[in-house]
Amino acid sequence: MTGFNTLFYKEILRFWKVATQTLTAPIVTAMLYLLIFGHVLEEHVQVFPGVSYTGFLVPGLVMMSVLQNSFANSSSSLIQSKITGNLVFILLTPLSHWEMFGAYVLAAMVRGLAVGAGVFLITVWFAKLSFVAPIWILLFAILGSAILATMGLLAGIWAEKFDQLAAFQNFLIVPATFLAGVFYSVHTLPPFWQAISHVNPFFYMIDGFRYGFFGHSDVPPYTSFAIVSLFFLIVATIAVSLLKSGYKLRH
Amino acid sequence: MSAIQIRNVKKRFGSLQALGDVSLDIQQGEFFGLLGPNGAGKTTLISIIAGLSHADSGTVSIQGHDVVTDYRQARRLLGVVPQELVFDPFFTVRETLRMQSGYFGLHNNDAWIDEVMHNLDLTGKADSNMRSLSGGMKRRVLVAQALVHKPPVIMLDEPTAGVDVELRQTLWKFIARLNREGHTVVLTTHYLEEAQALCNRIAMLKLGQVVALDSTAALIKRISGSQLVVKLAEGTLPVSLHALLSHPDVVNAEKKYTLRVTDPAEVESILARLREANLKIEDMQLHQADLEDVFIQIMDGGK
Numbered sequence: 001m002t003g004f005n006t007l008f009y010k011e012i013l014r015f016w017k018v019a020t021q022t023l024t025a026p027i028v029t030a031m032l033y034l035l036i037f038g039h040v041l042e043e044h045v046q047v048f049p050g051v052s053y054t055g056f057l058v059p060g061l062v063m064m065s066v067l068q069n070s071f072a073n074s075s076s077s078l079i080q081s082k083i084t085g086n087l088v089f090i091l092l093t094p095l096s097h098w099e100m101f102g103a104y105v106l107a108a109m110v111r112g113l114a115v116g117a118g119v120f121l122i123t124v125w126f127a128k129l130s131f132v133a134p135i136w137i138l139l140f141a142i143l144g145s146a147i148l149a150t151m152g153l154l155a156g157i158w159a160e161k162f163d164q165l166a167a168f169q170n171f172l173i174v175p176a177t178f179l180a181g182v183f184y185s186v187h188t189l190p191p192f193w194q195a196i197s198h199v200n201p202f203f204y205m206i207d208g209f210r211y212g213f214f215g216h217s218d219v220p221p222y223t224s225f226a227i228v229s230l231f232f233l234i235v236a237t238i239a240v241s242l243l244k245s246g247y248k249l250r251h
Numbered sequence: 252m253s254a255i256q257i258r259n260v261k262k263r264f265g266s267l268q269a270l271g272d273v274s275l276d277i278q279q280g281e282f283f284g285l286l287g288p289n290g291a292g293k294t295t296l297i298s299i300i301a302g303l304s305h306a307d308s309g310t311v312s313i314q315g316h317d318v319v320t321d322y323r324q325a326r327r328l329l330g331v332v333p334q335e336l337v338f339d340p341f342f343t344v345r346e347t348l349r350m351q352s353g354y355f356g357l358h359n360n361d362a363w364i365d366e367v368m369h370n371l372d373l374t375g376k377a378d379s380n381m382r383s384l385s386g387g388m389k390r391r392v393l394v395a396q397a398l399v400h401k402p403p404v405i406m407l408d409e410p411t412a413g414v415d416v417e418l419r420q421t422l423w424k425f426i427a428r429l430n431r432e433g434h435t436v437v438l439t440t441h442y443l444e445e446a447q448a449l450c451n452r453i454a455m456l457k458l459g460q461v462v463a464l465d466s467t468a469a470l471i472k473r474i475s476g477s478q479l480v481v482k483l484a485e486g487t488l489p490v491s492l493h494a495l496l497s498h499p500d501v502v503n504a505e506k507k508y509t510l511r512v513t514d515p516a517e518v519e520s521i522l523a524r525l526r527e528a529n530l531k532i533e534d535m536q537l538h539q540a541d542l543e544d545v546f547i548q549i550m551d552g553g554k
Contacts, residue, residue, distance in 0.1 A: 006353025014341050085337035089396060091303055092331050093354035094323035251264075251304045 004099040007090065011107030015073055023115055026069050030061045030119040034126060037183060047185040048216040055127040058120070059137075059210045060182035065119045066141055067202065070112030070148035071155070071173050074104045078156025079165050082249075091250060097243035101153070101236070108149030109142070116141060129213055136221050137212030143228050144205035148173070150235045157242050157249060176202045181210075187218050201231045252315050254279045254404045254435035255300060260309035262295055262459075269295040270459040272309075277437060277452075279314070279403070282430050284450030284467070285439045288550060291456040293439045294334055297408050301331045313404055327355060330402035332394050334409045334439075338381040344368070344392055345377045348399055355400035367395045370425045387418050394422060398429075405429065406437040411445065423449060447471070447542040455549050463549050470545050477539050479518055482507045484531040489524055497548075512537070 015022040038054040045053045081087035090100070131137070151173070159165040180202035186194055197203050198219075208224035211217035217224070243249070255277040262270040270292045277283045285293050298304035300311050302318050302325070311318045316325040339347060345364070352360035368374045371391040376384060381392065394410060405426070411419045427449065430436045440446055446453060446467070453470055455463040463470060478497060483506040488496075497509040512518055518537065525532060 002356040002358055003354050006350055009353075010350050013346075017341050081339075084340070085333075085335050086339045088303065088333050088335075088337060089339070089351060090354065092301055092326060092329075093351075094326045094356070095354055096323065246305065250302065251298075 003093065003095045004103055007095060007099065007103035008107050011073070011077060011103055012110060014077060015107075015111050022069070022073070022111060023118065026065055026115045027118040027122060030065050031122055033061055034058065034123050038126065045184075047188070048214055051214055051216070052127060055129055056185075056210075056214075057183065058123045058127050058129060059213045060206055061123060062116045062120045063141065063144060063206045063209045064177050064182045066112040066116035066145050067148045067177050067205065068112075068173065069115040070108045070145040071152040071169070073108035073111040074149045074152030075156040075159075075165055075169070076152075077108075078104065078153060079159050079162060082156070082160075083162070087249065097240055100243050101150075101240050104153050105146060105149040105236075105239075108152055109145040112145035112148065113141060116145075130215075131213060132215035133212045133221075135212070136208060136225075139225065140205055140209035140212065140228065143225075143232055144209065147201070147205070147228070147232045147235060150232070150239050153239050154235065154242070157239075157247060160248070176200055177206075179203075180206045181218070182206060185218060201227065204228050204231075252279070253277060253312075254281065254314060255437065256310075256312045256315075257296070257300070258310045260296070260299060260306045260311060262292075262299060262304065262307050268459050270299075270306075273456075273459070273461055274309075275454055275461060275464070277435060279435050280430070280433055281435055281452055282427075282450050283435070283437045284446040284453040285437060285456065286443070286446055286453060286546060287439075287456035290458075292459040293456055294408055295459075296456070297331070297406055297437075297439065300406065301329060302326060327400065328403050330397035330400065330405045332397045332405075332407040332410050334412070336386060336389050336393070338384075338389050338392065340380070340382045343378050343380050344373060344384070344395075347381060347392060348395055351396045352399045357400060360399060363401065364395075364399060367398050370421075370428075371395055372421055387414055390414055391418065391422075403433070404435045404437070408439050409441065410438070411440060411442060419445075443542045443546055453542075455546065457550055463545075467542065471540055471542060473545060473548075477512045477515075477537055478544070479510045479512045479521060480507065480534075480536045480538070481510065481521075481525070481532055482534040483525075484533040486528070486530045489528045489530075491524060492521065495521070506533075 034054065034057060038057055041053045047053065047056045155165055155168040159168060179197065180200055181197065186197040186203060189197065204219065204224035204227045207217045207219055208221045208228065211221040253276045257273055257275040260270055260273045273296060285296065287293050295304060299306045300318060302322055313325040313328045316328065318325045342350070348364045349360070352364065368377060371394060373388070373391050373395060376388055381389065384392065390410065397405065410422060426436055438446065438450060450467050452466050454461050487506070488508050492510065495510040497511055510521060
């Protein structure tokens with residue numbers, strides 16, 4: 001366990017030492033979204049009956065922060081270590097592929113969930129929220145962060161330059177989170193775009209998460225849970241087998 | 252049991268055959284030198300032993316533990332100082348060394364960490380961030396990181412490249428001590444006098460093949476003791492002396508000849524023959540063969 005614990009601790013320490021950039025900045029960004037979109041749309045949009053737009057927006061922003069920061073942590077840690085070459089210090093040790101997977105993913109989840117909690121604690125004062133099913137809230141936050149942390153690991157393993165990682169982030173992760181219903185309910189979209197949204201696994205993370213607050217969702221939470229769990233198993237299996245084979249890490 | 256056993260290791264990068272069927276046994280307690288020009292495959296071989304690269308075929312084991320199938324045990328037994336000067340800019344020297352211990356499953360390793368830092372003159376920098384260290388200091392930390400888990404087998408890949416005299420001496424004093432205490436040491440270096448002074452056995456690699464493998468003393472003996480270099484004012488070397496030439500095929504415009512001398516008494520007979528042939532010597536030197544001569548002879552040998 002010591003090897004795993006050490007790598008986990010190192011990964012936590014890494015983002016903690018630059019907390020302004022890794023924790024405070026994303027919380028401020030989420031607050032700006034809330035202030036701007038909430039101000040502009042509050043009077044015009046009501047997604048669920050009896051829920052204000054700002055109220056609707058808060059869980060979406062929290063989950064978006066959880067997802068994006070989980071991804072950012074594992075991906076940037078790995079690519080930095082690869083490019084600066086200090087990944088060798090981990091590759092030379094007896095750490096197994098399971099230990100590496102667990103430590104990188106858990107530490108990234110901690111960052112994602114910490115940012116999410118920070119966004120929640122600040123934005124919650126701007127809206128009236130209910131908490132219909134807190135277990136779903138926790139479950140989807142944890143699963144969502146685990147998935148994005150694992151995808152970050154995959155991106156970090158695959159990318160050879162910061163440029164490639166940025167492409168992964170800007171053309172895949174950001175659109176997928178933005179189009180997953182952070183700012184709107186996909187129910188309000190035309191049928192074609194609704195169907196497209198249902199292919200996006202990120203949609204189920206945010207939809208299930210929001211169900212925990214309002215008891216309303218576009219799809220039943222059990223369906224979302226099943227889809228999200230399956231998606232996690234798929235990305236985790238890929239990540240563990242890449243780590244085991246040494247793909248792009250051991251030549 | 253060998254400290255490192257390498258069996259028929261082959262490795263190809265695209266069209267480049269980096270290693271072609273290398274087999275080597277390094278015994279426990281040896282101070283072993285791995286020499287060869289750039290691109291000979293030294294670092295590739297070290298990477299395969301360390302598990303940083305996978306061989307295309309063949310096997311490597313550390314004290315009997317296969318580096319692929321039993322990698323956890325193999326890596327516990329091995330400490331590697333990489334050639335590149337790498338570091339993690341987020342941490343201090345002590346944090347770096349504590350974490351490296353942790354990766355190897357060691358808790359409360361501070362007593363040994365302090366001893367390693369003391370021996371590498373790092374104690375004063377223990378709480379400095381890695382970023383703030385000079386190149387030489389970073390190199391010391393790299394060595395310390397390889398030693399945190401007291402590995403019985405230590406591999407150093409060009410540890411003294413671009414390093415000042417003081418660090419070289421500090422480093423070799425410490426490594427030699429570890430070797431006396433029973434650690435096996437494998438070293439690659441471009442400084443042949445360093446290899447000659449430290450290594451008891453040497454393998455020379457060329458284009459991915461082991462072209463020489465012997466004790467350092469036996470390798471130097473191959474070049475048959477000393478060399479007599481004579482420069483003639485005029486005329487050419489008598490045919491009777493051609494058998495002694497080190498480089499018989501070299502076209503010699505300067506009339507400078509290098510002759511092998513196994514016994515100092517031979518010098519007298521060589522000079523006598525030159526006198527008989529009425530040749531005038533312009534300049535003459537007698538020098539003891541060293542590893543560099545052997546290296547050049549072996550590396551040029553195939554031409």
